[in-house]
Amino acid sequence: MVQFDDVDLEEFEQLQMNARNRGRVSWPILKTFLETGKFLARLDRKELGARGKDVQKLESLLKSYVKNHGLKVNVIKLKGEIYLQRTDIDKDGNKVEIPEEEENPEKPAKDLSDAVVDEEYEETED
Amino acid sequence: MRALIIVSARFNPQELWGCLKTLKNHEITFDVYSLENPIRNEKTGDRFNITGLVADIDMKRLNKYDGLYIISGAFLETKDYWWHDKTRRIVEWFNEKEKMLAAICCATPTIRYAAEGKKVSYYHMIDTEDLLGGFYAILTDASLTVDGNLVTAEHQQVTVQWTEAGIAIMKGEEYKSFIKEEVSNASNVKTPLIRKKKWADARFPDKDVTKE
Numbered sequence: 001m002v003q004f005d006d007v008d009l010e011e012f013e014q015l016q017m018n019a020r021n022r023g024r025v026s027w028p029i030l031k032t033f034l035e036t037g038k039f040l041a042r043l044d045r046k047e048l049g050a051r052g053k054d055v056q057k058l059e060s061l062l063k064s065y066v067k068n069h070g071l072k073v074n075v076i077k078l079k080g081e082i083y084l085q086r087t088d089i090d091k092d093g094n095k096v097e098i099p100e101e102e103e104n105p106e107k108p109a110k111d112l113s114d115a116v117v118d119e120e121y122e123e124t125e126d
Numbered sequence: 127m128r129a130l131i132i133v134s135a136r137f138n139p140q141e142l143w144g145c146l147k148t149l150k151n152h153e154i155t156f157d158v159y160s161l162e163n164p165i166r167n168e169k170t171g172d173r174f175n176i177t178g179l180v181a182d183i184d185m186k187r188l189n190k191y192d193g194l195y196i197i198s199g200a201f202l203e204t205k206d207y208w209w210h211d212k213t214r215r216i217v218e219w220f221n222e223k224e225k226m227l228a229a230i231c232c233a234t235p236t237i238r239y240a241a242e243g244k245k246v247s248y249y250h251m252i253d254t255e256d257l258l259g260g261f262y263a264i265l266t267d268a269s270l271t272v273d274g275n276l277v278t279a280e281h282q283q284v285t286v287q288w289t290e291a292g293i294a295i296m297k298g299e300e301y302k303s304f305i306k307e308e309v310s311n312a313s314n315v316k317t318p319l320i321r322k323k324k325w326a327d328a329r330f331p332d333k334d335v336t337k338e
Contacts (some may be wrong), residue, residue, distance in 0.1 A: 106173070107172060107173065108173075109164035109173035109174055109175045110172070110173070110174050110175065111174070111175045112146075112158055112174055112175065112176060112177075114150060116174070117143060117146045117147055117150055118147070118150075120139065120143045120167075121143040121144065121146070121147040124139045124140050124143045124144070
């Protein structure tokens with residue numbers, strides 16, 4: 001028979017918090033960078049050990065984390081080094097107003113005229 | 127001369143534009159209908175306004191058309207026509223009047239009601255074989271087949287030839303196919319007739335396909 005054990009709610013919430021994946025590599029790096037308050041910084045990869053050896057992998061890891069979590073950080077790879085640049089402040093530390101991304105409006109529907117048929121046919125042939 | 131075109135709501139651009147351009151080159155006017163308006167290019171997402179919805183086609187005014195082209199696209203949207211009652215009635219009307227009926231790729235099962243005893247080219251899938259086979263169509267391996275008023279094509283690469291074959295039928299001319307020899311498709315598993323019959327019985331319990 002299947003059995004069910006009682007669970008302590010607080011303990012469960014803590015478990016949930018721990019399980020929430022913040023990234024064992026990306027989040028500590030990005031968090032520390034944001035805490036320094038610097039506009040631009042080069043990442044010292046020595047501290048990262050084996051994780052820091054593959055620059056390309058690390059760059060894509062950081063980039064995807066930034067993209068998925070909507071962080072205002074630019075990850076740049078330059079001559080085998082990784083640079084982090086904040087996009088929410090300027091080099092003097094002043095806040096920059098970032099306009100919210102406009103939703104990509106759908107193109108209006110075209111009428112099926114002779115010109116449209118010709119144009120679309122040419123494009124399809126290409 | 128006027129053609130009725132029924133196209134998948136998410137259409138295959140190569141098929142639609144190839145067909146419309148060929149009709150235009152032969153100075154044949156057309157009306158384009160679908161289950162949605164506007165229709166959408168399945169590759170680019172661009173939208174196009176069409177004549178109207180299939181539901182709005184006036185059955186009493188079908189006389190003004192000399193032929194029907196059914197164009198496929200995204201699989202799910204194309205599949206909608208397989209079971210669409212209005213489309214079925216339109217196909218049956220064109221077949222009764224012995225007017226040209228053309229379908230391409232996954233859209234071929236849509237004209238199965240007119241395919242009994244006729245050779246058809248079709249997009250090779252078990253579903254399409256079952257549907258066409260259920261109505262006793264003669265399945266072929268050719269890319270393009272013309273049999274009586276029926277013009278069917280297997281894939282988009284023969285769109286222009288397929289449209290031209292339809293135009294020839296509409297004009298009452300003989301179409302000389304470019305196909306000299308059928309090439310057997312090794313991946314094509316022929317559906318045994320017993321399965322076709324079973325399938326047809328299951329799908330159309332009120333319909334005796336053997337008597338049609």
